[in-house]
Amino acid sequence: MRRILIALISCTLALTLSACGAGLNASTRQVKQVTDGVENAITTDGNNIKLRNILVVETAQGAGVLIGTLVNANPDDDTLLGVAINGQVATLTGINTVSQNQPVTFEGASANAKAVIPTLGATAGSHVLVTMFFARAGEVTVQAIIRAATEQYAGITA
Numbered sequence: 001m002r003r004i005l006i007a008l009i010s011c012t013l014a015l016t017l018s019a020c021g022a023g024l025n026a027s028t029r030q031v032k033q034v035t036d037g038v039e040n041a042i043t044t045d046g047n048n049i050k051l052r053n054i055l056v057v058e059t060a061q062g063a064g065v066l067i068g069t070l071v072n073a074n075p076d077d078d079t080l081l082g083v084a085i086n087g088q089v090a091t092l093t094g095i096n097t098v099s100q101n102q103p104v105t106f107e108g109a110s111a112n113a114k115a116v117i118p119t120l121g122a123t124a125g126s127h128v129l130v131t132m133f134f135a136r137a138g139e140v141t142v143q144a145i146i147r148a149a150t151e152q153y154a155g156i157t158a
Helices: 002-018
Strands: 036-044 049-059 063-070 078-085 092-095 103-105 111-117 125-134 138-148
Touching: 036 138, 049 125, 063 078, 063 092, 078 092, 078 111, 103 111
Parallel strands: 049 138
Antiparallel strands: 036 049, 049 063, 063 103, 063 111, 078 125, 092 111, 125 138
16 A cells, blocks of 8 residues: 555656646747847848848828848848838838948937838738848848827837
8 A cells, every 4th residue: 555655646746847837838939029129031042131020110191111220240241222112112222232341220329321212001010021232142021010190119210
């Protein structure tokens, strides 16, 4: 009888000590994206352009403004030919040459480029497709979230 009791206690301890104590709601199962922006990269055919923290801000007038950074890790320059947000070609101003380790930043304190569409046609909280067209690297599309021009995006204008 004693052997059976020891075996039962051993099995019970083995099951309870080796199982996940937090169950299906463990914090490691609830991984969230750190920023609102999405990331992608073009690393084919010798290209190495990275898109970082790409999102779109909806202004009070309904325009869409691109937020994010482009980084080229390739020694050869590339040119950003255009940006399409929600199927509309954006007006680009500022730097469009993507040189090695010299970021092209849309909006913010270190902004050196701007991409705007006059009518976004979608609301904050939803997602839109953002496509960037490069002379050498081709094109890349991401599904970016739309944020309202409030809080940290309050100063974003078209």
